[in-house]
Amino acid sequence: MQQPTTRAAGPPGAVRGWLEALAVVVAGLVAMAAVAALGLWLAGADDLPDGGVPAVLAATLALAVGGTVRLDGGAGDFAAVGAEISAMPLSVSVAGAVTMAEVFLRQLRFRAVAGGGELLGRIGRTVLLWLLALVLITLGARHTFVVPLGDDLAQSIGGALGLTPEVGFHADGPTTVGIGLAWLLVVLALTFAVSRRAPLPAALVRHQLAVRPAAFALWLVLLAYLAIGAVVGVLTVIVHGNARQTLVVLLLALPNLAWPAFGVGLGAEWHGRLIGALGLPVPEPLSAVLRTSEGGQATVDLGTLAEQDARSWWLLPLAAVLLLAAAFLAAARSPRTVRLWQHAVRFALAAAVTMLLVGLWTRVDADYGLSVLGVGLGLGGLGDLLGAVLGGTSPPAALGSGSLTLSPVLWTAVPLAAGWGLLTGALGALLATRVRHRGEVAGGGEEAPTGGPAG
Template sequence: MQQPITRAAGPPGVVRGWLDAFAVVLAGLVAMAAVAALGLWLAGAGDLPEGGFPPVLAATMALAVGGSVQLDGGAGSFAAVDAGVTAMPLTVSLVGAVAMAEVFLRQLRFRAVAGGGELLGRIVRTVLLWVLALVLITVVAKHTFVVPLGGSLAQTIGSALGLTPEVGFHADGPTTIGIGLAWLLLVLAAAFAVSRRAPLPGALLRYQLAVRPPAFALWTVLLAYVVIGAVAGVITAIAHGNARQTLAVVLLVLPDLVWLAFGLGLGAQWHGRLEGAVGLPIPKALSSVLRAPNGREATIDLGTLADHDARSWWLLPVAAVLLLAAAFLAAQRSPRTVRLWQHAVRFALATAVTVLLVGLWTRIDADYGLSVLGVGLGQGGLADLLGTVLGGNNPLTGFGSGSLRLRPALWTAVPLAAGWGLLTGALGALLAARVRHRGELTEGGG
């Protein structure tokens, strides 16, 4: 008598759901940690003393999801450091977002429609594990470096005066967890908006043809800028011989620079100011514009950049060509029954949303300052004198104040992007009218 065939029992449904969510979170953490670690190592962070590399890595990951890092320290009760950094290393963000989206969507493959309850359950489980991961990141992203004063005499004097130079940092918990949670929800929403194969609840199926073609096209534009920037970075590393520094920029902040270039190419403006010496990678032309006389706020656009580097004008035709190509791609992926004005409006909305996100992602607030007995110090003031007296290894040497601000003028950038999208969307639809659209059959049925 034939024995019945038994199948190995898999994990129960609830356990499987939590394992799937864990896989999504783990994929994002591993991807971000790998890219950030390599970039930081190339930047020289591997030589940090006192086990400082893991906390710095965690702080970089906190910044990558929109968190902020506060710097503190000083020399006992005599001097204090007051600083903070809010700037997203977007290469780390991008890699983590792609990894999480890919794993999340792969778990839903082989189906055309997904139930709303199932999707909600998957999202809730992923969110809960992601919040736990963010809590762990903020706990690890905390460290204090004790810097020796120099010779024995300096050590004796420093001990007598209560000068124990320390420089530390910590991730701001509420900001990192709150914005990091919003970051994950945005990643998942973008994944469903961009991917043609992502299953949706039945109630949302009617919107996919209006959203997905332009969303995918604009996502392609952002990726194209990253690829162009990466190629330029590799060429620069080979030609100028500063491979470690250049590759560190590529692995940490490449999208910050190239997506800023995309917005500027469309005519958008950013406002900012650079004072002192802030250890962040900034192109020479941008740095020159930001260092406005008398600490005034500078306007960054194609004109002001071209005053320092005429090649900046190339940002305009590059943006126009890539946006037109994206509009053509969006129209080609849409049914032929979609009217020209519908293409134009949908592409305009997608372009406006893209530039809005680029503006929010490229905001930078970084500042530091040293105060002695409550008196703020500028560059070249009493801090340098203390550094000379206490020894060359004293962290107060050359430590004055500095700040970097970079903020988009969204109230003009977003309408301007919508105008570009409207124009290129219409032109792209006209160009795509003579080509075969996705899903169409030829006259022979093939």
């Protein structure tokens, strides 16, 4: 007699799929909001007037996924303010990306292979819910408040003229939604490129060993720079104090400082300038290089940083050692049948992609100014807002304008990273010839491929 079939308890397949996609999006947003909220609180955002904290938090999330925050307002022809901030608080970005990747992969655990249609369905549902979240973030990142006119004289003049300058900030919708969508797609692509737990369609399984070992090794390099940066932050607190400001850096902008150090160590250049004081937690050597006497573009590289602090030369051997260690790991995680030149080429490509992403993620473009009757005045709550959103402490009350730009020279940085990857990839493969490779058994042979993700 045929036994009746039993169905597993739980919601239907379609509903379960949407719930799993919702879990990915919500988990990422909660992680980002938690890190951002703590960082903003330490930066003094809780002192903002008119209940602007939730809007500032939403603006920080918009920046974390690559969006742009604009400020505008004034009082007719008497007062005007203009600002634009495009700078990713990468500590918030990394927290959200890692959390979303972990939740996405946990839903696929115990799977060696997944159908292409299933993966596309999961990604599609996650993308649709993420787009809805981006729209809500954009709507929430909007606030208006009154800006003090400055000293007592300015306040008296403003009162006599009936001026009440209002300043509003808002996340740019097309930029936040468009780049935010690209951010999620990059996160999911990197998840499948890096993680051995990510199942692939059967047709792609045979290609995973060409990508995953090198991608995973370079991800460890970026994590190592974050760990080193965190240790430096702790030592800074011990030696110089300023624990609150250091924690702001760690919670909002640690990768913004640590990852360019990787590129500079390889010989790459960043161009930029710093005018005024935006309240950003910029290290003294970097600040000194960016703040040129003429206000023009400055070049940030090993030479210019070493002129300010000779210890900057240590960035070169640090990058070389970490890359060589990563190349060795990538070779050890690949089958012995992979040739040396293949290791070198794959690692070079992975290093080039890593440098490209680091360069795009660490770009900073922020400037603002406030004037009344053509005279720059204090910013009050606006200064607090800018300092909090950008990840630093509040700028001085007398600040009237400021500008910070920092962008990599990608056309030289990417080839430099590829060259370093080619060299260290070859050396790492040579060093790995005497160690057991992934898939080998103790007798010296190799296990038959199982089709599961390796790398």
